[in-house]
Amino acid sequence: MAENKRIDEKTGTSTVGHEWDGIEELDTPMPRWWLWTFYATILFAIVYCIAFPAWPMIRGATEGTLGWTSRGQLKTELAAERERRAPVMRALAATPIEQLAGNPQLFTAAVEGGRSAFKVHCAACHGAGAAGSKGYPNLNDDDWLWGGDLAAIQQTLEHGIRQPGDDATRQSQMPAFGRDQMLKAEEIEDTVSYVRFLSGQERPNASSQRGAKLFADNCAACHGTGGRGNREIGAPNLADHIWLYGGDRAALTDTITNAHGGIMPAWGKQLDPVTIKMLAAYVHALGGGEAGGAPRPATDAVPAAGAATAK
Numbered sequence: 001m002a003e004n005k006r007i008d009e010k011t012g013t014s015t016v017g018h019e020w021d022g023i024e025e026l027d028t029p030m031p032r033w034w035l036w037t038f039y040a041t042i043l044f045a046i047v048y049c050i051a052f053p054a055w056p057m058i059r060g061a062t063e064g065t066l067g068w069t070s071r072g073q074l075k076t077e078l079a080a081e082r083e084r085r086a087p088v089m090r091a092l093a094a095t096p097i098e099q100l101a102g103n104p105q106l107f108t109a110a111v112e113g114g115r116s117a118f119k120v121h122c123a124a125c126h127g128a129g130a131a132g133s134k135g136y137p138n139l140n141d142d143d144w145l146w147g148g149d150l151a152a153i154q155q156t157l158e159h160g161i162r163q164p165g166d167d168a169t170r171q172s173q174m175p176a177f178g179r180d181q182m183l184k185a186e187e188i189e190d191t192v193s194y195v196r197f198l199s200g201q202e203r204p205n206a207s208s209q210r211g212a213k214l215f216a217d218n219c220a221a222c223h224g225t226g227g228r229g230n231r232e233i234g235a236p237n238l239a240d241h242i243w244l245y246g247g248d249r250a251a252l253t254d255t256i257t258n259a260h261g262g263i264m265p266a267w268g269k270q271l272d273p274v275t276i277k278m279l280a281a282y283v284h285a286l287g288g289g290e291a292g293g294a295p296r297p298a299t300d301a302v303p304a305a306g307a308a309t310a311k
Contacts, residue, residue: 114282160266178257
């Protein structure tokens, strides 16, 4: 091929010796600056492989002469951050949850720490804004199954809801009145009518009048005679417009027929006590937190199924 090389008359550059249908290629030299840059990158790669971890091995990688690793740097940065936060963490650990609100500065720090922990551990179910969804409670309102003061929220976080293996977990169970044939279909329909009457969604009618007695016989033991619930056993308030699984007729029929019972993890087995305390502070600060164990409305009178009720 060297025999076919020649000097191009117009450019004075040698050809590479190839020819395709009369077309030839010039053997133009690379720019000197480009060649030196290329050599520099080769030299840099050699120095990098010697100084830093670079070559993968069976059980790790070459350590490098500088002894630097990204994991080591992360460990150092985390240790520095823990040291920076240590005074606040010690103060949170030493402050009983009931007294946390009495220290505004410490409570604010707890809320901010809980905000970060919530995004990691709770947002998957309750949503990034804690608004919840069907089967997952909205933590922004003031409707609580088990209580909304700091201590009650901490207890729920620590021991969970229906968590197997935790003797202190929150426990409640609603009978499946339809699936277990405790009520007939028409009786469930009448009970739904009464519940919707209690919550102000329907005007009184013959169905709700029949449902009033069915409710008293089958539901009032847990939900109360006025349907306002019982936090001691996690029975929801049925006299408001807040529903975990839906308050329309179809949803209520399904709930009474088949019952529902969600599970929340017992975070006490996965998170340290201070993180749980910060989560409790954050949830409490979302808007529905209560000072102490705020009770249900005092009255629990049975509304007449044949008269309108004010909400």
